[in-house]
Amino acid sequence: MPFSVVDLDQGNARWLTWRSGGLGASDAPAVMGENPWKSRKRLLKEKIDALAGAVSQWRGNAVMARGNALEPEARRLYAGHTGRTVAPACLQSNRYEWMRASVDGICFASGAVVEIKCGDKAYAYSAEKRAAPRYYYGQLQHILAVTGYARIDYWCWVPGRSPQHIEVARDAPYIDRMLDAEAAFWDEVLAG
DSSP states (O other): OOEEEEOOOTTSHHHHHHHHTSBOGGGHHHHTTOOSSOOHHHHHHHHHHHHTTOOOSOOOOHHHHHHHHHHHHHHHHHHHHHSOOOEEEEEEESSOTTBEEEEEEEETTTTEEEEEEOOHHHHHHHHHHSSOOGGGHHHHHHHHHHHOOSEEEEEEOOTTSOOEEEEEEOOHHHHHHHHHHHHHHHHHHHHO
8 A cells, every 4th residue: 555544533633743744635736836725835834833833723714614514424425425435534655754645535445535525615616517626636636646546536515405526537747746846845844
């Protein structure tokens, strides 16, 4: 396996410490310049500060809190739709110690991994375009880079609406560029 499972519950202090010691999937869009809400420069400062011990608790926003609250039901609906029971997990690359992913759901038996989104904007985009929003592309490809899997399921659901199930294939040229960018970024973090 190209990754190790780290025995942590997402969202607690131990998870935050582990998360701050590397680059997670949600960091990839900022590193790649694809995150409309966070610049590469801002992420760099956050990571340097975190390694210096300046960040003591995870600070999500209201949209993230809503998504986290809806995630268990979304995961149950995903399992019913696909027949695959998945569980959240913390994964760490065996090749790049700094490369991590806190996945919303993984089924080791079938080699399936799912990224769950429960936001209204993401849902509207996914329902209209039948694609994941571009600003999540790096996150999805980062998870595929960590797992080595050929595809990831993007599952978007909001209460009262039909779930959107979109398969996203591994993009090897993008992953190569991303790995180069992330390795250079992590070197900058360590240089402080």
